[in-house]
Amino acid sequence: MERNGESCVQRAAAGDSAAFGLLVEEHTPWLLVRLTRRLGSHEVAEDVLQEAFIAAYQQLAELRAPERFGAWLCSIADNKARMWQRRRITQLNLLDQLDLAAPPEQEKQEIRALVRKAIGRLSDPHRDVIVHHYLKGYSYQQTATLLHLQTGVVKSRLQKARKRLQKEIMAMAESSTAQTFKLGPDDLAGLRHVARFTSDDPKRPIMHCVCLDAGGRVVATDGSRLLNWSSKGLASLPAPMILDSLRPEMIPDTDSATLILEEESATLQTADGRRMTFPATPGPYLKYQEAVGTPGPILAVVRSERLMACLEAVEPFLREQHDLVKSGWDYMP
Template sequence: MQSENARLVHLCLGGDTGAFGRLVDLYQGAVYATAYYYVGRHGAAEDIAQESFLQAYKSLRRLKDPNSFGPWIREITSRTAVNWLRRNGSRLQSEAPLPFERTIYLEDARQGPDTALERVERFDRVLKAIEALPERYRPIVVLRYLQELSYKEISDFTGESVHEVRGILQRASRQLRDELIDMKNHGSEGQSQWPPAQK
């Protein structure tokens, strides 16, 4: 993968835009998921992903080690996303701002208010569970669960070893399981773990 990256970067520098298209194919999932991790909106994340690829292309000559294309474009994506948040006046409290409010999409609403509300509620609780994770785990969890990236793909994009990615996802999943499992019982099996409301 790494020598393939170096080859593609070399071709791009020679003006081969097809080679850059191949890099987009390889990294679009990771770049999009990273943008989403910052802004939490599908449309905005897609814009940021495109903008990040353009920035990468323009500054490709400054990439010192073509084998590190993954961590390098990850850095560009984070910077682009942070700038987007600044421009759009969104609050940016720390380096790890997961998105926190969610409106009901039209297609959700068409399925009836109950389904839509359930979906929004489920989404909010999943995000809260991710938010409760240590900061270092969150982007990796989003890469895995939003885009279903393999450990190797995550490792290639983040620069962490595959072994470390596996460890992080194992520890994160244990915490996520503890946070989420009651909700599943509550949601799909109808066995509420919540005490009945008192009058």
């Protein structure tokens, strides 16, 4: 079978399971390395990756840009990993075992994020016992059997690993866990334009927001149209983030700024120290159909060959999105 990226994605979206199998084969190696590094366990990474592929297969018809399949799949895998980490850390209550002396203003969610990063910094022997005992929930004896160790060795390593985690976490707590992106004049002008495009519909607050999608796509809707713009400065964004109540006047009129994304907020900071902060939450954004609905018949008057060519190009998209088979599709040169 042909192994062409975009063609393979299109065939898979049309229901070709063999084509999707080729995509799985192509993207498994690098995603498995990425997830193993993040989760600290090859076994757990395989389980999370399997969940990501299932979700991707179920959502594949929603992917509007086949050439961005890799980045889109990566964002799904990262979200699945994030959900796994939050669930396991919360259930096992590792924070209580660590007995952290966090500052009063330090939120538990922020501490959990630090714990996840700190586990990744442990040595292999310490990380193995932490992952097996706390994250996978095995007893001392089960952990010892799985790692071919004595039970006393497991207990000793866990004690040392917890102390090491405390040191790592307290060191990292002093530094920011936020993601930062350098934005140029085109990025800022684009954000300003997108912010003007949002809706004020009080019944649909999600449309007051701007979505920063994985790979740098910036998406907003006014309820009848959906704007999709690409930002070079946000090209490395790994997962969607929703910016709430972003307004044009909040975007600084300057040649450059730094966008700082944290768990629940986003901040634009200029070189002279000005800061504009607004609420933010993890994505994803609403689907195209949920944003603009399904309109009635569309009338288009075309008066040039170039516009005619454009009409021919968008006709398949419109037919798919707006059920033009029923409403009819006709035009006159």
